Amino acid sequence: MKWLVAVIKPFTLEDVRQALADAGVRGMTVGEVRGCGRERGDTELYRGAGYAVDFLPKLRIEVAVADDRVERAIEAICEAAHTGKAGDGKLFVLPLEHVVRARTREVDADAL
Ligand SMILES: Nc1ncnc2c1ncn2[C@@H]1O[C@H](COP(=O)(O)OP(=O)(O)OP(=O)(O)O)[C@@H](O)[C@H]1O
Ligand SMILES: [Mg+2]
Numbered sequence: 001m002k003w004l005v006a007v008i009k010p011f012t013l014e015d016v017r018q019a020l021a022d023a024g025v026r027g028m029t030v031g032e033v034r035g036c037g038r039e040r041g042d043t044e045l046y047r048g049a050g051y052a053v054d055f056l057p058k059l060r061i062e063v064a065v066a067d068d069r070v071e072r073a074i075e076a077i078c079e080a081a082h083t084g085k086a087g088d089g090k091l092f093v094l095p096l097e098h099v100v101r102a103r104t105r106e107v108d109a110d111a112l
Pocket of ligand 2: 038
């Protein structure tokens with residue numbers, strides 16, 4: 001299993017959610033965050049303040065995915081989040097050790 005963390009533009013959320021559902025991934029956690037990507041250096045230079053940074057509103061999606069769905073999920077997120085402009089987002093893929101569904105005590109892939 002993998003833990004996918006995707007930071008995306010907020011207005012793409014519904015497309016991303018739908019794309020993940022189409023890829024067989026349903027549960028997810030979404031949080032409002034602020035972030036900056038590699039434009040940071042340019043922003044700093046432009047503002048001339050040395051360390052000032054523009055943090056833009058983003059959404060962080062976290063989703064646990066069974067191994068056989070990881071590639072589909074990544075593809076789904078990338079396609080739905082894509083506008084072609086800077087700041088479309090980034091995915092981080094982490095190993096996921098264990099999952100438990102509280103209601104049934106099902107574990108791992110059965111709990112997703
Ligand atoms: N190295 C990183 N570590 C943690 N979070 C990051 C990192 N890079 C990007 N992010 C998060 O992802 C968001 C979107 O990043 P963004 O798409 O701007 O990446 P980028 O590398 O600048 O690519 P692009 O050139 O397409 O803009 C950032 O606002 C930040 O929240
Ligand atoms: Mg960027």
